[in-house]
Amino acid sequence: MAETVNITVNGTQYSKEVEGRTLLVHFLRDTLGLTGTHVGCDTSSCGACTVHIDGKAVKSCSMLAAQADGKSITTIEGMANGDELHPLQESFREKHGLQCGFCTPGMIMTAADLLNHNPNPSETEIREALEGNICRCTGYHNIVEAIKDAAEKMAVTA
Template sequence: MKKAISINVNGTPHNTEVEPRMLLVHYLRDALALTGTHVGCETSLCGACTVLMDGQAVKSCTIFAVQADGSQVTTIEGLAQNGELHPVQEGFWERHGLQCGYCTPGMIIAAAQILERNPNPSQEEIRHGLEGNLCRCTGYQHIVEAVEYAAKKS
């Protein structure tokens, strides 16, 4: 039995009928073709699927699309504004905060949330804030530098 939902994603309203068990990440990827949000573990441990839901960083692999009904979702595709990279995106590019890029969208969303809550975080606070996101390539040091870059920039 499908259920009608209304979700605003990256500023665009979407009215869709979905299976109640459809995960938010599959809704974004399969129904809306926003494939920037990745699935890394399906258990909310790796953070590759992190998106902003009503301003909160959430793991979209363990939220049903129906739970996001009526909410505003921002994915990695919606972070840049008017063609300008978000400072965190810029920081990742400037400081080599990514290698394979798979964890990157979730990592950038999580980092943006850290800065929103604390515009001048210490390295320790950045590392603590990124504990819900795994990266296997970078060893995190360049990610920490990327977030510091963004903090200075914004």
């Protein structure tokens, strides 16, 4: 049975028909073409699909598109302000916080959630906040450095 959902994604409003079983991540990727949100597992473990719903990080593989009706979603494609990168995006690049890039969008979205409520996290807090995101390339060292760096940048601009 098709459902009509009204969802705001990265500031644009969409009204689309979806199947009841359509996962949010597939709605974003297949219906809206926002392929920056990735699918890395089928057990809600890896966090590659992390997006923000009403400002909070969630795993878009673990909810139905229909559940997001009426919500405002931000994906990795919505993080930069035009050509101006989000500080986390800048820091991931500067600190080499990514290699293959596949987990990166989810990492950045999770990190953004962390910095939203903890602007000055310790190394331990950063590592704990990333427990729902798996990276197989970096050993996390430079991801931690990138998030610390972004926190400093954001403190200066705040």
